[in-house]
Every structure is written in C-alpha cells, then in structure tokens.
Amino acid sequence: MHTFTLQDERVSQATAVPDLFLDYYMPSANGEFVKVYLYLLRAAGCREVSVSLSSIADFFFCTETDVVRALKYWEKTGILALSFDAGGIVTNIRLLPLKVPGQVQTAPKQEAALKTAAVTTEPSSASPKTVLAKEAPKPKQLSxxxxxxxxxxxxxxxxxxxxxxxxxxxxxxxxxxxxxxxxxxxxxxxxxxxxxxxxxxxxxxxxxxxxxxxxxxxxxxxxxxxxxxxxxxxxxxxxxxxxxxxxxxxxxxxxxxxxxxxxxxxxxxxxxxxxxxxxxxxxxxxxxxxxxxxxxxxxxxxxxQNVRSLQDIQALDEQHRKNQKTASRDSSSQKPVSNRFNNFHQREYDYEKLEQQLLNQ
Incomplete structure (x- = not known):
C-alpha cells in the first residue's frame, strides 16, 4: 500500500476550517470534494501523519479514483499542491495558504457527471464581492x-x-x-x-x-x-x-x-x-x-478467482469442462441402490391361471 506524507504550510496549525474556504471555495465545490479537504485539514493537525489514498477511500466508502479526482480539483483551485512519483502515485500534499477574497478566482467547474453548481463573483447590494452559487448553466437566449x-x-x-x-x-x-x-x-x-x-x-x-x-x-x-x-x-x-x-x-x-x-x-x-x-x-x-x-x-x-490474463480464463474454462465431464460420467454410471428390498427375490405369479382356478371352484 502506497502512503504519502502530508505537510501543512498554512500559518494556522489548528484544525479549524478557514473562513475563506467556507465563503469562497466551498460553495462551488462538490460535496464529496469538500469532505476530502476537511479530512486533510484534520489529518494535518496531527503533524506528519502518513496518509494513503486507500485509507481516505475506506473512510468515505468511495474509490481511490474519487479521492484523486478531489485532490486534483483542489489543486486547480490553488489551495493545495500535489507531488507524484514516476508511476503517477501521490507522494506529497501541501496545504497552501488561502488567498484573500480579492484574489480568489472562480473555482474550476466540476466534472460533467457530478453536475455541480457553477460559481460567479457577481456583486450584490450586500457586498461587492459576495460569491453567488448558481445552478448548472443552461443556454439562454441572447438579445x-x-x-x-x-x-x-x-x-x-x-x-x-x-x-x-x-x-x-x-x-x-x-x-x-x-x-x-x-x-x-x-x-x-x-x-x-x-x-x-x-x-x-x-x-x-x-x-x-x-x-x-x-x-x-x-x-x-x-x-x-x-x-x-x-x-x-x-x-x-x-x-x-x-x-x-x-x-x-x-x-x-x-x-x-x-x-x-x-x-x-x-x-x-x-x-x-x-x-x-x-x-x-x-x-x-x-x-x-x-x-x-x-x-x-x-x-x-x-x-x-484472481484472474489476471486470458490464460487464466482459459485454465478456468478447461477446469469447468473437466468438471462437467466427470459429473456426466458419474450420472450415467449410477446403479440402483443396493438395499434389502432390492435384494429380495420377487415371486412370479401367473394371474390369469389363478383367476381361472378361482372360477372353476
């Protein structure tokens, strides 16, 4: 099982969730991605915790692919950085300082299958920098x-x-x-x-x-x-x-x-x-x-059955054919079960002769 070290370069070492994350990053993110980031915040508070993709996947009952997808999403937003080995395995995660509100870019949109909300930075009357969550974009008629x-x-x-x-x-x-x-x-x-x-x-x-x-x-x-x-x-x-x-x-x-x-x-x-x-x-x-x-x-x-190649499948097929032949031979060669009833010598009667004798009496 591959493990990777988790380092924290943020100023605050508490396991608290930064307000900037709640206000500017979380609204546009898929809920499963948010859970992975919160998990990293919790693990980072334990100092140099060895974390693996499989441990995160097991914790959330998801696949390692789902975890990697979440990590890459947060890397795109700029709040963490990933390092990989030659085989493409994650070896290091660095939690980066969150940018101040004026520097936050619109977070990249989720993968199509996730159908998550898009985020814009349209001003409102309450605050000129309020981030508004919208539904997935639908084409509208331009003027x-x-x-x-x-x-x-x-x-x-x-x-x-x-x-x-x-x-x-x-x-x-x-x-x-x-x-x-x-x-x-x-x-x-x-x-x-x-x-x-x-x-x-x-x-x-x-x-x-x-x-x-x-x-x-x-x-x-x-x-x-x-x-x-x-x-x-x-x-x-x-x-x-x-x-x-x-x-x-x-x-x-x-x-x-x-x-x-x-x-x-x-x-x-x-x-x-x-x-x-x-x-x-x-x-x-x-x-x-x-x-x-x-x-x-x-x-x-x-x-x-630990199949890893076509040869393994061929071996299983051959074994299946042998088992079928053996079962067929055993079925055709079965004899009546020997018991006291079958061993009893049966009497042979001429019922027509007996009937005639009764009529002549």
Missing part, C-alpha cells in the same frame, strides 16, 4: 442587439463561417445563439468553440443539441483551452469507447451508471481492456444484448 454586436467581431464571423463548413449547413438563428452563448456567457474562446464543433462532427453528430451537452460538460469540468479538451477527450475515448465497442454500442456516449461500472472494472478490479472485452463478448453470447449487470457478474467472479 438581438448583443448577437449583432458579437457578429461585428472578426473572430466571431470566422467562427460562424467555419462552423457552417463543419456542419455542412447554414446556421439557424437558434444555432447561432447556442454558439454565441458559449462565447459570451461561458467565456469559451473562439479556438475552443471551433474545436468543440470539430469534435462533435468527428463523433458523427451535427446536432447543436449534442454540441450543447458536450460544451456544458467541458465547462463544468473546468476546460478552458483546446489542449485541455484534447486531453479530456483522449482519456475518455481511450478508457470507455473500447468497452462500448466490445458491447456493440456505437454513436452514443456512456451514461453515468455505465461510466461507474467501467471505472470499477478498470480501477477497482484492475482488469485490462482485453479482459473486459472478453467479458463483454461472453455477455453478448449468453444474453444477446449488451448487459452491464451481466458483465459485472462475470468480472466480479473473475476477480474473486
């Missing part, structure tokens, strides 16, 4: 004057032209509104918007409704550059789409429940794509349809 003003921007005109080329059609007013919403309200750069359109078309969809869903997911994941988007889509495609393909599922993204199942197979069970594909193939052969629950039954059994 005609605002759309016209944006269209005067050469960058926007180029974006709309390229979008029409990618989509193969003239953009409707609703299409234009959807694209400009991301630019004006969610602050996507024109370059990122162009890549968003290109990515959706590459996935076989020219629907602006689909583009809207992907764009909001990127926004909630804190993606702000083309490089970040490429990294996200590459990781996503590499992890999940080979499994969907093994199930024969195409032209759609996995739903959250399916993602949770695949994360468990890859991370908790530690199975390779090859083994998972084999389980998918057996699922289709037995049920005739892509059943994640049936595949879960296969993979959980393989995990309990």
């Amino acid at each position: 005609s004057s605002r759309i016209q003003a944006l269209k005067e921007n050469e960058e926007i005109r180029q974006l709309l032209f390229l979008s029409e080329q990618y989509l193969g059609r003239t953009l409707s007013p609703a299409d234009v509104n959807r694209l400009l919403y991301f630019y004006d309200e969610l602050h996507f750069s024109a370059e990122l918007l162009e890549y968003l359109v290109e990515y959706c078309v590459s996935k076989g969809s020219t629907s602006l409704h689909y583009l809207e869903k992907v764009g909001i997911a990127w926004h909630e994941a804190g993606i702000t550059t083309v490089e970040m988007a490429k990294q996200e889509t590459t990781t996503y495609n590499r992890k999940y789409f080979p499994i969907l393909k093994a199930f024969g599922i195409r032209n759609r993204n996995p739903i959250p429940k399916e993602i949770a199942d695949m994360d468990r197979w890859l991370n908790d069970y530690g199975f390779s794509q090859e083994l998972i594909a084999e389980a998918c193939a057996r699922t289709i052969a037995q049920t005739g349809q892509p059943s994640f629950s049936y595949a879960e039954g296969i993979l959980s059994k393989w995990k309990s």
Whole structure:
C-alpha cells in the first residue's frame, strides 16, 4: 500500500476550517470534494501523519479514483499542491495558504457527471464581492442587439463561417445563439468553440443539441483551452469507447451508471481492456444484448478467482469442462441402490391361471 506524507504550510496549525474556504471555495465545490479537504485539514493537525489514498477511500466508502479526482480539483483551485512519483502515485500534499477574497478566482467547474453548481463573483447590494452559487448553466437566449454586436467581431464571423463548413449547413438563428452563448456567457474562446464543433462532427453528430451537452460538460469540468479538451477527450475515448465497442454500442456516449461500472472494472478490479472485452463478448453470447449487470457478474467472479490474463480464463474454462465431464460420467454410471428390498427375490405369479382356478371352484 502506497502512503504519502502530508505537510501543512498554512500559518494556522489548528484544525479549524478557514473562513475563506467556507465563503469562497466551498460553495462551488462538490460535496464529496469538500469532505476530502476537511479530512486533510484534520489529518494535518496531527503533524506528519502518513496518509494513503486507500485509507481516505475506506473512510468515505468511495474509490481511490474519487479521492484523486478531489485532490486534483483542489489543486486547480490553488489551495493545495500535489507531488507524484514516476508511476503517477501521490507522494506529497501541501496545504497552501488561502488567498484573500480579492484574489480568489472562480473555482474550476466540476466534472460533467457530478453536475455541480457553477460559481460567479457577481456583486450584490450586500457586498461587492459576495460569491453567488448558481445552478448548472443552461443556454439562454441572447438579445438581438448583443448577437449583432458579437457578429461585428472578426473572430466571431470566422467562427460562424467555419462552423457552417463543419456542419455542412447554414446556421439557424437558434444555432447561432447556442454558439454565441458559449462565447459570451461561458467565456469559451473562439479556438475552443471551433474545436468543440470539430469534435462533435468527428463523433458523427451535427446536432447543436449534442454540441450543447458536450460544451456544458467541458465547462463544468473546468476546460478552458483546446489542449485541455484534447486531453479530456483522449482519456475518455481511450478508457470507455473500447468497452462500448466490445458491447456493440456505437454513436452514443456512456451514461453515468455505465461510466461507474467501467471505472470499477478498470480501477477497482484492475482488469485490462482485453479482459473486459472478453467479458463483454461472453455477455453478448449468453444474453444477446449488451448487459452491464451481466458483465459485472462475470468480472466480479473473475476477480474473486484472481484472474489476471486470458490464460487464466482459459485454465478456468478447461477446469469447468473437466468438471462437467466427470459429473456426466458419474450420472450415467449410477446403479440402483443396493438395499434389502432390492435384494429380495420377487415371486412370479401367473394371474390369469389363478383367476381361472378361482372360477372353476
């Protein structure tokens, strides 16, 4: 089990929760992420505590992947720093001093599957720096004057032209509104918007409704550059789409429940794509349809049998065939049970002869 040291560089060494965290960082964060940070505050108060990902995961009844996701989120906000070894294992966490309110940046948005609230720093009558929590962003209709003003921007005109080329059609007013919403309200750069359109078309969809869903997911994941988007889509495609393909599922993204199942197979069970594909193939052969629950039954059994390769599966299959043959031979060779009743010599009577004798009497 890998452990890492936890150091605290904050001025205060108490296990108290800083007001700045409560006022400016917590409102925008997912509740599970908040719990992980509070755990770190508590552990840091014990001085040089050895903490492991597994111990945190066990404490909150979650996976180590969930813990790493929370740590990386807080690293993006700037309130902690992570160090990794060559194998990508967390070796050190430094809790950093929280910034004063005037220096706080809007926290990066949560991952799409978490559907957490976005945060803005809009002024209010009570305080010019009050942080307001909002629901996940929903596209709204921009005013005609605002759309016209944006269209005067050469960058926007180029974006709309390229979008029409990618989509193969003239953009409707609703299409234009959807694209400009991301630019004006969610602050996507024109370059990122162009890549968003290109990515959706590459996935076989020219629907602006689909583009809207992907764009909001990127926004909630804190993606702000083309490089970040490429990294996200590459990781996503590499992890999940080979499994969907093994199930024969195409032209759609996995739903959250399916993602949770695949994360468990890859991370908790530690199975390779090859083994998972084999389980998918057996699922289709037995049920005739892509059943994640049936595949879960296969993979959980393989995990309990310490399967790590296709050779292990072949060995189990061979042993299963031998057991079936042995059971079949034993069944066919069974003889009547020897007991006193079966050993008794049965008398043989001619009932017709007996009946005739009775009639003649």
